[in-house]
Amino acid sequence: MKIGHIASNTFKESVREKVLYNLLLFALLMIASSLVLSEISIGQERKIIIDLGLSAVSLFGTMIAIFIGIGLVYKEIDKRTIYSLLAKPIHRWEFILGKYLGLLFTLLVNVAVMTAAIYAALFYLERGLQWSHGLILWAVLLIFFELALTTSLALMFSSFSTPLLSAAFTFFLWIIGHFNADLKHFGNLTESSFVSGLCDVLYYLLPNYGNFNIIQPVAHLEPVTASFVGTSVAYGLLYVALVLGCSLIIFQHRNFK
């Protein structure tokens, strides 16, 4: 329950961030402009709207996750608000988890708004919605897990380094994580067993963002398999749990100066 209170306070805190509204505004603009773009691409209208729209959710969601995530813990330490809080009967892990869940809730709200915008654009284009449009929600679900992962990374880095460095690390992993599949591919091609071993290790160690991306098939309204979604969700949960575990261990040993 304490976690819930910390989370709700974190939510209150994050909805006060101006950067949140700027990013949300950009995302909505991008979704709106997809309507304009679709005008000039005959026959591809729907695909463009879904593709651009979902990309906007992923991209701007990631930015929100990083920009707010890196400040979550850092700010509390920097402004010394953490002093009076941690002196109260809460465990440090409760604090971290509360912070994390609070930002996830913020992200959930934002993703919901952006998703609603995509549906509004589709509705405008097709003068109605069809059942097949429900597929978009699967893509959104996976994007949400992608964001959950990014948030956990930002939180982990911010539990021991400055916001700027945390942003850099998280962003770096986010980029690498999108080329993760290529890494495995490269490992298979190379002759050297050392390099291929290294690639394997990195492949499993680094986050694999490819697991969360079903934007293309969904844009074509191709069905997605439940097993793919399920596996991705399980992967996301496991990875988040590990990263949060690391954050907790780091945070548990911190001295607040």
Next chain:
Amino acid sequence: MKVIELRDLTKDFQIGFFRKKPFRALDHLCLEVEEGEIFGFLGPNGAGKTTTLKILMRLLYPTSGSAWILERPISDVSVHARIGYLPESPYFYDYLTGEEFLSYCGRIFGFGPREVRRRTADLLDAVGIGDARLLPLRKYSKGMLQRIGVAQALINDPRVLFLDEPMSGLDPLGRREVREIILQQRQRGVTVFFSSHILPDVESLCDRVAILNRGRLVDCGKLTDILRMEITSLELVATNVAPPQSTQLERLALQANRLGERLHLRMADDGVVEQSLRLIREGKGKLISINPVRESLEDYFLKAMDQSDARDPGQGGTEKREAGS
């Protein structure tokens, strides 16, 4: 019952990345505080008072040594449900209003909504910021923040209260209010452990004090034992005394200063004061104040610091901090 017990508490801070020798902020500090005491924790800037409190609050981990609160090790989170803590120059979530902040604190302790509302309202009034309860903390003055800090420390009716310089940033009225709050808490049987620089407050409140210098305990005990409380002289202030009497007064005094119409006189004892009062009356003057001058904590403090500095000029074993490092 020993409510607070520190045993050989030591804290080293690593300064700089490459520096091998750490800076020792606390050096084998041992202390015991009994139930119901108001315990003053004194020392000059950088003595290690805040460090000690932060260790007790689990914000810092000691390098070695251990501590107990209410006979439980400080690592036991359940202890923290029964204590209150006011950090040094507190700063809280500035986007919350005073009321929201206190409610948040109350909920962290697991109180239900009605209970939280009652406690919040009571405390806001008790610390004198009931009017500002709907104002975001961003708009609070330093003194108001200090007061809301006191309030949040009291939200759970703690058994032990840890206050890090509770009077700093408060105006005289605020200081009196905090003093009253501390006394009220004592009446309820609460043990109060507070650090301070403001010696008159310490003198008027504390049952016992500990004096810390450079991380080491210099002295600990009843104020009356530490200080010889004898009155060394009396200070008398009067105005508008007619000239003949005023010169007589000046002659009587150990030390006299004249500031415009005002006379500041140091008198040796009660007898001389009696005489002076008569002179003031005769000279149609007005008595403003008479204050006993004692060996004050201040005097003691300075003496103790000097001694301990002399005993240990170089901080055995650890490097002394150079300016700017």
